[in-house]
Amino acid sequence: MASVVIIEDEQRIRELVARVLADQGYDVTSSTTAMEGLQSVVGGSPDLVILDMGLPDLDGTELLKMIRAVSSVPIIVATARSDDREVVRTLDAGADDYLIKPFSVDQLQARVRAVLRRVGNDGRAGPLVVGDLVIDATAREAWLDGDALELSPKEFDLLRFLAERAGQVVSKRELLAEVWRQPYGGSEKTVDVHLSWLRRKLGETAADSRYLQTVFGVGVKLVEPA
Amino acid sequence: MASVVIIEDEQRIRELVARVLADQGYDVTSSTTAMEGLQSVVGGSPDLVILDMGLPDLDGTELLKMIRAVSSVPIIVATARSDDREVVRTLDAGADDYLIKPFSVDQLQARVRAVLRRVGNDGRAGPLVVGDLVIDATAREAWLDGDALELSPKEFDLLRFLAERAGQVVSKRELLAEVWRQPYGGSEKTVDVHLSWLRRKLGETAADSRYLQTVFGVGVKLVEPA
DNA sequence: CGGACTGGTCAACAACTCATTAAGGAGTGT
């Protein structure tokens, strides 16, 4: 899977970007300063760099040129300024694409995918396989014993998340945080309901389950049937 | 390695483009006038042409048509104007892709790579085929079950983009960014409307679709019918 | 064995997403 280096001093944004991309399966490295970032790029040979132009220790354009001097890695810059000249100058300095703050998670994902695809390394993973359960994330389709499952968006996200951690127990709070993107609020009841629906579509009940097993007091896990 | 003909009158840009592509290992030929460029294309049978639309001796669209009359070589045009109509007309005249000046070096590399990848190195763009749907990007024509489709420029771009990613779900925001080239502004409603028109011309409705499936909450995908 | 807690399912409502039609505006070619 593709590796990404993030160079961003604001903790909130850095962690958000890192988490979103890690969730997508990218191998993420974070840096908080220009120098640290440059080292990561040189040492790690990443497939993509996401660079904040507003670093405190060095002008973004300078760092951009330094990276360019040693590497042809694709670079997406994040900038607070939106005026056209600034963007053009950034692109001329060697950036491949840009994000204007504040940017949505959606845009981030789309830009990352687009850039990686352009350079022929779109990080598309093959389908997940757990027993006779097959999950294709890019097509957003899932099959059980060869038959397509009709899943709602959340159901699919939930199944995919569990399949990525097949065999591991996952708590409801973790699911709320990762699948529902609600680290704090949110009712665990919601998770129960979705799990129930998922079970039904997998042709199971809680008592008699092939794939989706509940671990009392802890959480659930998706297992490969014996 | 692939050969590229550059037709550009401004010395600075011509040399920059030539150097960048030569560094990448392409076999580069430069021309400063329309007539010289046409000769290079006819005589050299290049794999790719990069054509400036602002030549002094001949209107760019005219030259584009002349090249198209004798060759199906992929063409990337460089234009100073960014407005949509200009781009659309250029693409209609037979260009495969476009660069808006001022463009970054990386943008140039990315477009060149993308076009060459699309045509698969043989210098001849084969049509995209998805089921009984055939899309010829160079001729800007599409057929369904052997019948030609009458598509507007945007409709064609949209269909082509989806066909290049057949089977994959694409979000509306991604479509706005890649087909409309508006990563930020732009309403997703616009995409909805164009999708609706496309469906109609494909003889489908949202409820009963062979090719264009909406994935609720995520986006759309073009699929090969069962 | 029974109380307390955790988990499962059902049904209903609110919120959101999508499809389609229609209208308006910008640009093009005649």
Place this chain on the structure above:
DNA sequence: ACACTCCTTAATGAGTTGTTGACCAGTCCG
């Protein structure tokens, strides 16, 4: 200048999904 095509925006209606609360079943532990 006129008719034309095309793109965008707005409005409306239909459809889907997510969440919540109620209620029941299962599990743990003293």
